[in-house]
Amino acid sequence: MGVVVSLGEARKNGQTAEGSLKPLLQLVSKDMEAINRLILDKAISDVDMIPELAHHLIDSGGKRLRPMMTIAASKLVGYQDNDHIRVASAVEFLHTATLLHDDVVDESNQRRGKQAARMIWGNQATVLVGDFLLGQAFLMLVEVGSLEVLRILSNAAAVIAEGEVMQLAAAKNTSTTEDEYLAIINSKTAALFAAAAESGAAIAERPAEERTALKSYGKNLGIAFQLVDDALDYAGDSEQLGKATGDDFREGKITLPLILAFRRGDENERAFWTRTIKEGKIEEGDFEKAAELMRSHDAIEATFERAASFGKVAHDAMEIFPQSEEKQALQEVITFCLQRRH
Amino acid sequence: MGVVVSLGEARKNGQTAEGSLKPLLQLVSKDMEAINRLILDKAISDVDMIPELAHHLIDSGGKRLRPMMTIAASKLVGYQDNDHIRVASAVEFLHTATLLHDDVVDESNQRRGKQAARMIWGNQATVLVGDFLLGQAFLMLVEVGSLEVLRILSNAAAVIAEGEVMQLAAAKNTSTTEDEYLAIINSKTAALFAAAAESGAAIAERPAEERTALKSYGKNLGIAFQLVDDALDYAGDSEQLGKATGDDFREGKITLPLILAFRRGDENERAFWTRTIKEGKIEEGDFEKAAELMRSHDAIEATFERAASFGKVAHDAMEIFPQSEEKQALQEVITFCLQRRH
Numbered sequence: 001m002g003v004v005v006s007l008g009e010a011r012k013n014g015q016t017a018e019g020s021l022k023p024l025l026q027l028v029s030k031d032m033e034a035i036n037r038l039i040l041d042k043a044i045s046d047v048d049m050i051p052e053l054a055h056h057l058i059d060s061g062g063k064r065l066r067p068m069m070t071i072a073a074s075k076l077v078g079y080q081d082n083d084h085i086r087v088a089s090a091v092e093f094l095h096t097a098t099l100l101h102d103d104v105v106d107e108s109n110q111r112r113g114k115q116a117a118r119m120i121w122g123n124q125a126t127v128l129v130g131d132f133l134l135g136q137a138f139l140m141l142v143e144v145g146s147l148e149v150l151r152i153l154s155n156a157a158a159v160i161a162e163g164e165v166m167q168l169a170a171a172k173n174t175s176t177t178e179d180e181y182l183a184i185i186n187s188k189t190a191a192l193f194a195a196a197a198e199s200g201a202a203i204a205e206r207p208a209e210e211r212t213a214l215k216s217y218g219k220n221l222g223i224a225f226q227l228v229d230d231a232l233d234y235a236g237d238s239e240q241l242g243k244a245t246g247d248d249f250r251e252g253k254i255t256l257p258l259i260l261a262f263r264r265g266d267e268n269e270r271a272f273w274t275r276t277i278k279e280g281k282i283e284e285g286d287f288e289k290a291a292e293l294m295r296s297h298d299a300i301e302a303t304f305e306r307a308a309s310f311g312k313v314a315h316d317a318m319e320i321f322p323q324s325e326e327k328q329a330l331q332e333v334i335t336f337c338l339q340r341r342h
Numbered sequence: 343m344g345v346v347v348s349l350g351e352a353r354k355n356g357q358t359a360e361g362s363l364k365p366l367l368q369l370v371s372k373d374m375e376a377i378n379r380l381i382l383d384k385a386i387s388d389v390d391m392i393p394e395l396a397h398h399l400i401d402s403g404g405k406r407l408r409p410m411m412t413i414a415a416s417k418l419v420g421y422q423d424n425d426h427i428r429v430a431s432a433v434e435f436l437h438t439a440t441l442l443h444d445d446v447v448d449e450s451n452q453r454r455g456k457q458a459a460r461m462i463w464g465n466q467a468t469v470l471v472g473d474f475l476l477g478q479a480f481l482m483l484v485e486v487g488s489l490e491v492l493r494i495l496s497n498a499a500a501v502i503a504e505g506e507v508m509q510l511a512a513a514k515n516t517s518t519t520e521d522e523y524l525a526i527i528n529s530k531t532a533a534l535f536a537a538a539a540e541s542g543a544a545i546a547e548r549p550a551e552e553r554t555a556l557k558s559y560g561k562n563l564g565i566a567f568q569l570v571d572d573a574l575d576y577a578g579d580s581e582q583l584g585k586a587t588g589d590d591f592r593e594g595k596i597t598l599p600l601i602l603a604f605r606r607g608d609e610n611e612r613a614f615w616t617r618t619i620k621e622g623k624i625e626e627g628d629f630e631k632a633a634e635l636m637r638s639h640d641a642i643e644a645t646f647e648r649a650a651s652f653g654k655v656a657h658d659a660m661e662i663f664p665q666s667e668e669k670q671a672l673q674e675v676i677t678f679c680l681q682r683r684h
Contacts, residue, residue, distance in 0.1 A: 047507045101473060105466040124447040127469055128506045131443060131476075135500025138480055142493040150492065151484040158477025164470045165389045 017339035021063075023329035024336075028071040031085060035067055038089045042136050053121050053129045057096050060112050065225075065333075066196040067092045073200025073214045076326035083144045087203055091196045093137035094153060098160055098192070100130035105164065106251065148202045156195035163187025172252045172278045174262045174270070181259055185226040186219070193222030197330075213320050217330065220314035225337045227307035230255035232341065234291050235300045246287045252277045256306065260299040261290075269293055304338070311338050359681035363405075365671035366678075370413040373427060377409055380431045384478050395463050395471045399438050402454045407567075407675075408538040409434045415542025415556045418668035425486045429545055433538045435479035436495060440502055440534075442472035447506065448593065490544045498537035505529025514594045514620045516604045516612070523601055527568040528561070535564030539672075555662050559672065562656035567679045569649035572597035574683065576633050577642045588629045594619045598648065599641045603632075606639040646680070653680050 043054035067088035074084040102108070103116045104123045110116055118126040134157065141150050166184045170176045197218030201211045233248040234257050248255050254277070262273050275281050276290065294300050311334045321327045385396035409430035416426040444450070445458045446465045452458055460468040476499065483492050508526045512518045539560030543553045575590040576599050590597050596619070604615050617623050618632065636642050653676045663669045 045504055045507075047504050047511065049507050049511055050504065098473075101469055105469055123465075124510055125507055127443055127447055128503050128510065131440075131503035132500050132507065134473075134476060135496055135498075135503055138496035139493070139500060142489055142496055145489055147484055147487055147489070151481070154477055154480035154484055156477075158474050158481060161470050161473035161477055162387055162389050162392065165387075165391050165467055165474065168466055168470065169389065169391055 017336050017341065020332045020335035020339065022332075023325070024068055024072055024333050027075065027326060027329045028068045031071045031088070032064065032068065034085045035064075035071075035089050035092065038085060038140075039092060042089065042093070042140065043133070045132070049121060049125055050129055050132055053100075053117050053125060054096070054133060056114075056117050056120065057099060057111070060114050062112060064092060066095050066192055069193060069196040069218060069221075069330075069333075070200045072326055072330050073197045074203055075200075076214075076321060076324065076330065077201045077204045077206045077210055079200070079204035081203075083146070083203055084200060086140045086144050087146075087149055087199050088196075090137040090140040090153065091192070091199065093133045093140070094157060094160075095192060097130040097133040097137070098164075100126050100133070102164070105168070108247075144203070146203055148205075149199050152195045152199055152202055156191045159187050159191040163189075163191065167254075170254055172280070173254060174258070174273050174277050176254045176259060178256065178259055181254065181256055182223065185223055189226040190219045190222030193225065194218035197221075209320065213317050216317035217314045220310045220317065221334055221337060224307040224310040224314065224334065227256055227303050227310070228338060228340065231257055231300050231303040231307070233257075234294055249276070249287050249290050250282060252280050256303045257294050257299045260302050261294045261297050264297040264299065265293060308338055311335075359678050359683065362674045362677035362681065364674075365667070366410055366414055366675050369417065369668060369671045370410045373413045373430070374406065374410065376427045377406075377413075377431050377434065380427060380482075381434060384431065384435070384482065385475070387474070391463060391467055392471055392474055395442075395459050395467060396438070396475060398456075398459050398462065399441060399453070400434075402456050404454060406434060408437050408534055411535060411538040411560060411563075411672075411675075412542045414668055414672050415539045416545055417542075418556075418663060418666065418672065419543045419546045419548045419552055421542070421546035423545075425488070425545055426542060428482045428486050429488075429491055429541050430538075432479040432482040432495065433534070433541065435475045435482070436499060436502075437534060439472040439475040439479065440506075442468050442475070444506070447510070450589075486545070488545055490547075491541050494537045494541050494544055498533045501529045501533040505531075505533065509596075512596055514622070515596060516600070516615050516619050518596045518601060520598065520601055523596065523598055524565065527565055531568040532561045532564030535567065536560035539563075551662065555659050558659035559656045562652045562659065563676055563679060566649040566652040566656065566676065569598055569645050569652070570680060570682065572599055573642050573645040573649070575599075576636055591618070591629050591632050592624060594622050598645045599636050602641040602644050603636045603639050606641065607635060611635055650680055653677075 039058055040055070043051050043058060045051055070088040070091050071084055074087075099111065100117060103111055103118050104126050108116045109119055117129075121129075138150070138154070141153060163184055163186070167188060170180060170184060194215045195218070198211050198215040201214045230248065233245055233255065247253075248258075258273070258277065262270060265273070272286075272289065272293070276286050314334050315331055318327055318331055381400055382397070385393050385400060387393055412430040412433050413426055416429075441453065442459060445453055445460050446468050450458045451461055459471075463471075480492070480496070483495060505526055505528070509530060512522065512526065536557045537560070540553050540557040543556045572590065575587055575597065589595075590600075600615070600619065604612060607615070614628075614631065614635070618628050656676050657673055660669055660673055
């Protein structure tokens with residue numbers, strides 16, 4: 001346990017992704033109740049639309065992985081006080097704000113299987129409620145009073161936005177390199193995982209080596225998380241447990257499976273990707289063909305492998321800490337992120 | 343000088359709005375150069391689109407009234423250090439971020455006589471660069487290290503967003519009351535003026551009475567500023583110096599001149615406002631008719647009068663401070679805000 005295993009091995013052992021999340025869930029369950037209360041409390045406003053829209057997303061059953069990172073990290077380093085609740089809530093607000101803005105930017109219709117907020121309340125309110133939640137996140141951090149945590153999270157806010165703009169600039173560009181793509185997800189996804197984990201140590205005023213270890217853990221876990229996300233969007237049919245959505249394909253989003261399939265493909269195949277992704281001309285059966293091309297080039301398997309490799313870096317980053325329940329829980333989350341099928 | 347005078351009086355005296363801004367401009371000119379340098383520096387990013395889009399707005403010749411408030415307030419209370427530069431720059435970034443998001447929310451085509459950023463770079467990048475600037479603003483404040491200033495400005499960020507949502511909820515509702523409208527502009531406009539001025543005293547760690555005096559000054563000045571804005575959007579033809587744009591009318595935006603004309607009007611007139619504002623059915627000549635109805639009910643003059651009344655509150659809020667160059671400059675700005683014609 002606690003060791004990163006390949007997909008195949010995990011399946012052989014009959015280990016489920018959910019099983020790897022359990023230790024973390026148990027560790028943080030009490031604190032997560034306090035966080036859920038605080039989040040609902042801070043989404044209150046005299047302006048009715050704000051709590052309505054905020055609750056739509058807050059109640060929609062996200063896993064709350066990021067605040068759980070903060071809580072577990074603070075426990076790992078022996079933090080005894082109560083400010084981790086507010087810091088973790090601020091992390092979730094920051095995440096929620098970026099989701100709201102993302103939905104507007106990506107023109108998404110759905111989020112977590114429900115209608116996206118923007119489809120109910122419109123793009124305008126969605127942008128503004130995102131801004132409101134950002135402001136509330138920083139207010140909570142000010143209440144906590146740690147300038148170091150404020151630095152970590154305001155930096156994350158700027159970096160996430162930078163990553164999103166990078167992604168926008170790379171949109172539909174099928175010749176994006178793997179390195180360029182990694183830079184994008186490092187900013188848009190991994191930065192918040194890194195900040196969430198690092199904050200847990202910063203609040204406890206732990207030495208730099210513990211903070212950087214948790215930061216590195218969070219960053220690499222975040223990259224792995226995003227890569228698995230990318231793979232699952234195409235991998236459904238070939239994976240018994242999952243379901244491909246094809247959203248990325250239909251939106252012409254550049255992700256690693258696509259980058260690999262494009263590079264590994266021949267002239268004809270590149271023409272297919274150019275038509276569907278770059279020019280956005282998608283016909284009946286194109287998604288099935290895309291998934292088939294990816295399989296023929298092992299692009300999905302390679303993406304899972306790359307993710308597993310980042311998972312290993314995350315695992316090793318934690319090794320400076322002595323064995324503990326918290327360390328084990330955080331390392332098992334890596335397995336969860338690699339094996340999850342939704 | 344330094345006394346709030348009515349529009350008529352000011353005109354008789356041949357006093358120009360620009361003359362009332364001069365003392366403030368002189369007082370802050372050196373610091374504003376430093377702020378301009380810092381702002382350009384902090385808009386730098388490896389992602390090309392970010393500095394391009396940010397500069398479009400930053401260089402577009404806004405008056406920078408808000409950061410000037412911060413600088414003048416800090417000088418007023420005898421602040422000697424250098425952090426006011428970063429705080430004032432953060433205030434301008436916050437303002438710029440809200441302008442970017444506003445343009446997207448209002449679907450504006452123009453801003454300060456130039457194409458709105460969203461017309462060049464699209465709504466998506468505009469939302470995200472706003473987020474980037476917000477993150478950079480908080481990072482600058484973290485560098486300064488005053489939790490009090492961080493509290494003031496993160497609160498302002500949340501309140502501004504709240505005000506914008508309130509405005510959205512009141513959109514096209516011609517029976518919005520004057521009180522409801524004041525609550526909206528108190529949040530969406532006055533909160534940042536208040537925070538900008540209060541920050542100047544907070545950075546100097548001045549006692550509460552000086553901070554609240556500057557906050558009250560900023561708040562009332564901000565309301566006056568917004569009301570004059572509202573009046574100018576309709577008042578052009580009747581005012582030799584200005585030009586009405588009619589933007590608010592065409593967008594169906596509820597502002598005080600409209601609220602007053604609707605309430606003071608008869609059944610026929612209300613039917614006109616319902617058709618044009620609520621239903622958005624605007625025909626040739628409707629704006630001229632709207633402006634004419636407002637004149638017939640003195641709605642523009644009343645809006646200027648209300649603004650002048652808030653200006654007086656702002657003026658008195660400053661009276662606890664002993665006479666000084668700074669105090670006089672800040673009080674004269676009130677006259678500028680009331681008499682400006684653009």
